[in-house]
Amino acid sequence: MTAGPGDFQSLHYEQPFVREDGASKSLHFTLGELQSRMLTHQPWRLDVDYTRTMMGFLLFQPAPTHIGMIGLGGGSLAKFCYRQLPASRITVLENNPYVIALRRDFQIPDDDERLQVIAADGAQYLQREKPAFDVLLVDGFDHTGQPAALCSQRFYDDCLVALTDSGVLVVNLHADHPDYPLLAARISRSFSGNVLEIMAAEKSNGIVFARKGQALATRAISLQRSLQSLQPQAQRDLKPELARVSWEMSHRINHDTA
DSSP states (O other): OOOOGGGGGGOOOOOOEEEEOSSEEEEEEETTEEEEEEETTOTTSOOSHHHHHHGGGGGTOSSOSEEEEEOOTTOHHHHHHHHHOTTOEEEEEEOOHHHHHTTTTTTOOOOOSSEEEEESOHHHHHHHHOOOEEEEEEOOOBTTBSOGGGSSHHHHHHHHHTEEEEEEEEEEEETTSTTHHHHHHHHHHHTTTOEEEEEOTTSSEEEEEEESSSOOOSTTOOHHHHHTTSOHHHHHHHHHHHHHHHHHHHHHHHHHHO
């Protein structure tokens, strides 16, 4: 389902570009906006702070059977999950064929029985295919920001339907965008208020966690269990961030019930 070079002429997508500095390779639509960054000698590591925050879903779903992703970018999350969660199947939806064409530049593995990168509009795919994801990661941006189709009330309603019981939605939003409060409120509405907002370490991204059918609560969380399937380096990379997400959740729950 991946578009070939011959198909590009009939498609109206912005073409990204790649920058390299020897230690890393990054994906951009404009010089002022970083879409993705990969460490050249450790391509599977999560180098950008918000991607580590998004992996907070492990606190609630430490062993997901099926992970869905909307937005491929440089494949940071796809590569990390593919390497660190060997029991998980991963479906990535990306509508920009120019982004998919850079797959090898960012060392994203070929499709196999565990990984599929599908050239598709993520919002339409949820409506058409009715998937059942244990985790759905939404990180879809283009040169204008977040497409309207990926932040409508209908879209977040469809995300709820696309999750299995106790499934987790994780959405990356620009924290300083004027529509941030509106979008976070839409997610909360779709999930009946069962959401948690966490600012990434550098404060430029707001990550919204939402869960279907089961409350986002600290009582069932085990940091050790959330990290147990990861390789040692990945555990060291993620442990501080997962601990922070857990603390933030516990602090807010205690504050709200005080």
